[in-house]
Amino acid sequence: xxxxxxxxxxxxxxxxxxxxxxxxxxxxxxxxxxxxxxxxxxxxxxxxxxxxxxxxxxxxxxxxxxxxxxxxxxxxxxxxxxxxxxxxxxxxxxxxxxxxxxxxxxxxxxxxxxxxxxxxxxxxxxxxxxxxxxxxxxxxxxxxxxxxxxxxxxxxxxxxxxxxxxxxxxxxxxxxxxxxxxxxxxxxxxxxxxxxxxxxxxxxxxxxxxxxxxxxxxxxxxxxxxxxxxxxxxxxxxxxxxxxxxxxxxxxxxxxxxxxxxxxxxxxxxxxxxxxxxxxxxxxxxxxxxxxxxxxxxxxxxxxxxxxxxxxxxxxxxxxxxxxxxxxxxxxxxxxxxxxxxxxxxxxxxxxxxxxxxxxxxxxxxxxxxxxxxxxxxxxxxxxxxxxxxxxxxxxxxxxxxxxxxxxxxxxxxxxxxxxxxxxxxxxxxxxxxxxxxxxxxxxxxxxxxxxxxxxxxxxxxxxxxxxxxxxx
Numbered sequence: 001x002x003x004x005x006x007x008x009x010x011x012x013x014x015x016x017x018x019x020x021x022x023x024x025x026x027x028x029x030x031x032x033x034x035x036x037x038x039x040x041x042x043x044x045x046x047x048x049x050x051x052x053x054x055x056x057x058x059x060x061x062x063x064x065x066x067x068x069x070x071x072x073x074x075x076x077x078x079x080x081x082x083x084x085x086x087x088x089x090x091x092x093x094x095x096x097x098x099x100x101x102x103x104x105x106x107x108x109x110x111x112x113x114x115x116x117x118x119x120x121x122x123x124x125x126x127x128x129x130x131x132x133x134x135x136x137x138x139x140x141x142x143x144x145x146x147x148x149x150x151x152x153x154x155x156x157x158x159x160x161x162x163x164x165x166x167x168x169x170x171x172x173x174x175x176x177x178x179x180x181x182x183x184x185x186x187x188x189x190x191x192x193x194x195x196x197x198x199x200x201x202x203x204x205x206x207x208x209x210x211x212x213x214x215x216x217x218x219x220x221x222x223x224x225x226x227x228x229x230x231x232x233x234x235x236x237x238x239x240x241x242x243x244x245x246x247x248x249x250x251x252x253x254x255x256x257x258x259x260x261x262x263x264x265x266x267x268x269x270x271x272x273x274x275x276x277x278x279x280x281x282x283x284x285x286x287x288x289x290x291x292x293x294x295x296x297x298x299x300x301x302x303x304x305x306x307x308x309x310x311x312x313x314x315x316x317x318x319x320x321x322x323x324x325x326x327x328x329x330x331x332x333x334x335x336x337x338x339x340x341x342x343x344x345x346x347x348x349x350x351x352x353x354x355x356x357x358x359x360x361x362x363x364x365x366x367x368x369x370x371x372x373x374x375x376x377x378x379x380x381x382x383x384x385x386x387x388x389x390x391x392x393x394x395x396x397x398x399x400x401x402x403x404x405x406x407x408x409x410x411x412x413x414x415x416x417x418x419x420x421x422x423x424x425x426x427x428x429x430x431x432x433x434x435x436x437x438x439x440x441x442x443x444x445x446x447x448x449x450x451x452x453x454x455x456x457x458x459x460x461x462x463x464x465x466x467x468x469x470x471x472x473x
Contacts, residue, residue, distance in 0.1 A: 010184045011184060018118075019142045021085065021115075023146030024153070027149075029166065037430075039162075045417050054112070056109070063206060066118075066398075069118050086111070092167040093168045121382075121394035124383075152304060155304065156300055202244055208236065260396065263384050263385070274400040275457055286444055312370070324375065330467055337461075339369030339372065345448075347444075381397050411447070416444065419439070
């Protein structure tokens with residue numbers, strides 16, 4: 001019994017390392033965006049692809065790697081993910097042009113998708129039902145730790161060295177985690193798989209649909225709504241989606257199990273998760289630009305401010321995970337989404353003359369809502385799935401989360417750039433000055449307003465899932 005307990009927590013540590021590394025990288029990169037844009041002398045609409053390509057790659061490949069983890073074993077996919085992520089980090093650190101940096105981030109995203117596809121499934125496979133809420137809540141705390149450390153560490157590295165060091169730091173962590181994972185997961189359920197083939201057609205169609213969607217969202221302000229390019233990519237996205245749905249319904253071994261769509265307590269949490277992360281990442285993407293430019297904060301000061309929402313995750317996630325065991329997910333998820341909506345709408349009233357406290361309490365409110373939401377929502381979604389489909393279910397949950405992040409960043413970039421360009425008579429945002437402050441703030445406020453609308457929609461969806469309180473026999 002003692003040996004089993006030790007093994008269980010070693011697996012948790014292994015999963016926690018992967019979660020920490022991927023979240024650390026995400027929060028560090030967001031802090032560095034204004035400095036990368038300045039160093040490479042490029043525009044906001046270009047530099048946003050440093051974030052978008054990473055999230056797009058993850059979203060496109062999560063289902064594929066989730067399926068592979070079911071068929072080839074989670075240990076192989078998980079440990080390989082660490083090595084690919086480390087390689088991508090090295091390429092990012094060496095990048096000299098925006099294009100090479102974006103391509104390097106795609107490699108990073110490939111490795112991150114391997115890690116994310118397996119992490120929740122490894123926890124659910126390892127811990128019994130009565131401990132899953134607590135375990136996933138602790139994973140939420142690890143996420144918070146990575147997100148909290150990222151801005152602080154990123155700010156220090158940016159002040160002392162350069163943005164390249166935010167990628168170098170991933171390499172030793174990734175290599176050490178790969179070696180540890182290979183040893184710890186050997187001989188566990190993570191080694192189990194089957195000989196079912198991969199649905200390659202489904203993988204390609206899913207990637208095409210997501211790429212076309214993102215291209216439309218990021219270029220809409222340049223191409224306009226009814227241009228030939230917009231309509232062409234929209235049509236391609238729709239056809240790829242229809243092809244994916246038809247393929248999954250007919251395939252003998254589909255990439256996505258259509259039977260999961262019949263599970264209400266899986267579908268609604270997945271959709272709500274995508275909406276929540278879309279709203280949240282409007283804040284995560286836009287706030288560093290606001291703090292660095294109109295507010296004039298240094299990199300380290302910006303990092304310290306941006307840890308505020310993640311500190312809320314650190315303290316509240318374990319509590320919200322335990323709360324699920326008593327109330328189910330409906331109440332905490334509805335409350336969390338409502339608080340996030342309030343935070344986003346409150347950002348529409350902020351300006352550079354406001355005190356730093358004005359930013360801090362709004363970020364804290366957003367972090368509190370997010371922390372209350374995440375753990376109960378993930379526990380509800382994964383707990384509703386049969387054990388033999390948890391790999392693909394885990395990947396589906398992660399796909400929805402990352403697709404939400406992609407959409408959030410794309411919407412923020414689209415609304416900000418469109419507003420700024422319209423008010424500045426066609427000049428895109430590239431360098432900041434007091435002359436463009438009114439245009440900057442108008443774009444910032446409009447982006448936050450869109451996020452508030454998304455979060456309000458998510459509040460309704462969270463409530464519609466119904467009562468899912470755990471039954472006590």
